[in-house]
Amino acid sequence: MTIDTDDMINSIMRSLSRIDYIKPADIPNIDLYMDQVTTFMDSHLAHSKRNSDDKILTKT
Incomplete structure (x- = not known):
C-alpha cells in the first residue's frame, strides 16, 4: 500500500482549515x-x- 503525498498534504490542509482560531483582528x-x-x-x-x-x- 502506498500513500499518495499530494492526497496526504491535501488532507492535512483540509484539517487545518477547519481549526477555529482567534484572528489578530478580533x-x-x-x-x-x-x-x-x-x-x-x-x-x-x-x-x-x-x-x-x-x-x-x-494568571501565573
Missing part, C-alpha cells in the same frame, strides 16, 4: 489588563476544553 486594539485578557481568551477558546471545569489560561 483582539481589541487597546491596553488590556491581564484579567480582561484571560477572560477574553477563555470565552474564545472555551470550545477547546477537554473537561468543563478545565481552565484555559491562568
Whole structure:
C-alpha cells in the first residue's frame, strides 16, 4: 500500500482549515489588563476544553 503525498498534504490542509482560531483582528486594539485578557481568551477558546471545569489560561 502506498500513500499518495499530494492526497496526504491535501488532507492535512483540509484539517487545518477547519481549526477555529482567534484572528489578530478580533483582539481589541487597546491596553488590556491581564484579567480582561484571560477572560477574553477563555470565552474564545472555551470550545477547546477537554473537561468543563478545565481552565484555559491562568494568571501565573
